[in-house]
Amino acid sequence: MFQSFLIKYAEIGVKGKNRYLFENALVDNAKRALDKIDGAFQVTKENGRVYATALSYYDYDEAVEALQHVFGIVGICPMVQIDDNGFEDLAEQVVKYIEENYEEKNFTFKVMARRARKNYPMDSMELNAELGGRILDAFPELKVDVHNPDVIINVEIRNHINIYSKILPGPGGMPVGTAGKAMLLLSGGIDSPVAGWMTAKRGVVVDAVYFHAPPYTSERAKQKVVDLAKIVSKYSGPMNLYVVNFTDIQMYIYDKCPHDELTIIMRRYMMKIAEHFAQKEGAQGLITGESIGQVASQTMQSLAATNEVCTMPVFRPVIAFDKQEIIDVSLKIGSYETSILPYEDCCTTFVAKHPVTKPNINVIKNSEKKLEEEIDRMMEEAINSAELIRIQ
Ligand code: ATP
Ligand code: MG
16 A cells, blocks of 8 residues: 655755765665565655655565665655645545554544645645644544654645655665675675674675685585675675685695794685685775684784785774674574574684794794795696586
């Protein structure tokens, strides 16, 4: 019975001359999200507002869910749209709207009418008063409260008349595609999908790279990463996922370098390879799920050592989050259940019992000298043999 949705957005409303770019991205992204469900929708912008209008039968819950994955949307208002057949008809329709949408008639309300079309014979003050009166006649249990009502009945007089009162929460943020692109180092853990989601939420397009180490990591571990990429891409849009075979590099480091430095050195090579794919995709930065102090490779000194090989900025959105705070986000976005599946990842296979927690850059660089003979060739091979999976 809701023919359309009014889509509310906040921050993008204040972007001055670039506002239309943000609105257009929001319209495109909302359209793409709705295209995936049954039913046809038209998404339009009109006088600083975005509407999604159903052109056919559709599933209400599916449509709301689709819109709740579109960054930039702060509120989704399901609307009833009626033709203008005069005030008497409008009053009947508003009463019917309340009858059908509120089972318990024990709330306070006010009517908020707006005339976008000034030739309507009543002004908004009159409409508020008259409609309020009709509602009270129909439901004497209700009360008017103009200052702090439980329910605001919005009535917008346009070419059609829109009636709405419910605001379902959207995911917030900015429309994806309005803030550049970044390359996510996506592992099978809890943190990196959350880091990717948080960055996409600010309007950034996200591609991803996963370091796979067969036979130490299984096909199922890889499938888990693909599944996590799909979960993030439900919000962030289509994603290119590079799966890099990291086994030779990992074994080589394991053979040549002190085992307590293995994780740091591995991570430095991961960053370098990730940067290669970032450049290839035209991305401006890298994203990781690192969080200070979480493990030995994420102390300040370790992060500095990892960072030292990067020429691009590295974004670490969960850097100051406690594990529980990261888990809370992963539960909210639906990645947690997949992240906790028990398949091994390539870092756990070779991890030292007592990794360095305060690596010294010069010591690390010295150890890396032992890799000189083969590492460039191995990196090139890892890059050239990477598998590209397109996540839709
Ligand atoms: P958890 O969520 O359990 O902490 P994690 O994968 O985040 O798992 P870390 O070893 O702490 O584990 O890795 C830190 C960051 O490094 C990850 O968030 C991710 O961005 C990147 N990373 C680690 N391993 C890989 C991998 N195999 N492929 C791609 N990125 C990885
Ligand atoms: Mg982690």
